[in-house]
Amino acid sequence: MRYITDIQSYQGKKRTAVTLGKFDGLHRGHQKLIEKIKEYAEKNCESVVFAFDMGRDCLMTNEERRNKLEGQIDCLITCSFTEELRTMEAERFIQEILVKKLQVKYIAVGADFRFGYEKKGDVRMLASFAAEYGYQLEVVEKERYKGRVISSTYIKEALSQGAVELANTLLGYRYGMAGIVEHGRQLGRTLGFPTMNVAPEKGKVLPRFGVYACRIKVEGIWYEGIGNVGVKPTVSDERRLLTEVYAFAYHADAYGKKAEIEFCTFERPETTFSSIEELKKHVEQDIAYGKAFFEEQRVESQEADRQKPAG
Ligand SMILES: Cc1cc2nc3c(=O)[nH]c(=O)nc-3n(C[C@H](O)[C@H](O)[C@H](O)COP(=O)(O)O)c2cc1C
Numbered sequence: 448m449r450y451i452t453d454i455q456s457y458q459g460k461k462r463t464a465v466t467l468g469k470f471d472g473l474h475r476g477h478q479k480l481i482e483k484i485k486e487y488a489e490k491n492c493e494s495v496v497f498a499f500d501m502g503r504d505c506l507m508t509n510e511e512r513r514n515k516l517e518g519q520i521d522c523l524i525t526c527s528f529t530e531e532l533r534t535m536e537a538e539r540f541i542q543e544i545l546v547k548k549l550q551v552k553y554i555a556v557g558a559d560f561r562f563g564y565e566k567k568g569d570v571r572m573l574a575s576f577a578a579e580y581g582y583q584l585e586v587v588e589k590e591r592y593k594g595r596v597i598s599s600t601y602i603k604e605a606l607s608q609g610a611v612e613l614a615n616t617l618l619g620y621r622y623g624m625a626g627i628v629e630h631g632r633q634l635g636r637t638l639g640f641p642t643m644n645v646a647p648e649k650g651k652v653l654p655r656f657g658v659y660a661c662r663i664k665v666e667g668i669w670y671e672g673i674g675n676v677g678v679k680p681t682v683s684d685e686r687r688l689l690t691e692v693y694a695f696a697y698h699a700d701a702y703g704k705k706a707e708i709e710f711c712t713f714e715r716p717e718t719t720f721s722s723i724e725e726l727k728k729h730v731e732q733d734i735a736y737g738k739a740f741f742e743e744q745r746v747e748s749q750e751a752d753r754q755k756p757a758g
């Protein structure tokens with residue numbers, strides 16, 4: 448997959464099948480559009496995802512989006528929403544970017560897709576130029592979950608309430624974060640629960656402050672654990688945002704290593720305890736909760752396997 452951050456540097460020999468939007472999170476609705484361009488691109492076209500980077504807090508860093516699309520499409524264009532792009536008239540965007548630059552042959556977007564200065568461009572405008580410029584427009588019906596349209600906004604709302612299972616369902620994969628394991632004050636170790644401390648990347652949306660059953664990947668291996676998202680107010684005045692995970696079966700030294708964390712379920716909000724002893728007592732309960740959660744998951748998946756018809 449080619450990765451481009453400046454549309455002017457795009458060069459391609461073939462015509463393209465393009466989808467456009469913010470693509471924050473690559474949720475199930477986005478995935479539907481991506482399937483469309485992949486399918487069309489089999490007719491000797493390049494599949495292109497054109498993502499506007501709005502510079503706001505997001506579900507996915509540009510690097511995470513790139514990694515998720517790697518091997519799926521031919522080209523990812525992540526374009527900062529610059530003044531030039533913001534003030535470009537919609538018709539000019541079609542002519543200059545879609546037609547001249549990308550040599551577009553097929554466009555797949557949702558019905559509410561808007562673009563161009565003052566968001567004057569929409570699917571009607573795209574349709575009105577289709578014959579003249581020789582492209583096909585496909586307006587894809589919005590993917591819903593229990594009647595509500597899936598959107599990045601909906602997923603952020605779910606995360607802000609700690610509803611990570613809902614967020615995971617809307618995304619079609621588990622929400623998470625990644626970073627380098629940092630040194631804490633090593634207090635957790637003396638309390639009996641050594642934690643891997645990972646700071647989120649700037650602008651990355653985290654779920655509601657609180658305790659979650661998590662999975663954490665270190666050196667290629669996934670471990671089950673229990674983690675806290677927040678600022679650990681009981682032991683620190685710093686208010687520095689971290690995710691700290693105690694992995695039940697990890698016994699090595701992870702400092703300086705890359706870790707990926709996935710949030711599985713919310714247990715309780717982060718709390719300011721009156722003493723370290725209180726904190727320790729609650730974390731022990733959290734650990735029991737986390738172990739029981741993963742055990743139950745194992746039982747459920749074995750049960751589901753048993754229910755599957757043989758052959
Ligand atoms: C499962 C779990 C739950 C936690 N819950 C809280 C909490 O509710 N309030 C809080 O102040 N800190 C909480 N923490 C953070 C601990 O205070 C922190 O991990 C501990 O003090 C060790 O910090 P250190 O890594 O700097 O040594 C929690 C940590 C874990 C692993």
Ligand SMILES: Nc1ncnc2c1ncn2[C@@H]1O[C@H](COP(=O)(O)OP(=O)(O)OP(=O)(O)O)[C@@H](O)[C@H]1O
Nearest residue numbers: 468469470471476556557560589590597598599600
């Ligand atoms: N649920 C969905 N089903 C199908 N297509 C979608 C869905 N949500 C968005 N799209 C389309 O995907 C492209 C990218 O959407 P975009 O990321 O800008 O919207 P969004 O997910 O609704 O985000 P936000 O909530 O931030 O507005 C657009 O063409 C949009 O119409």
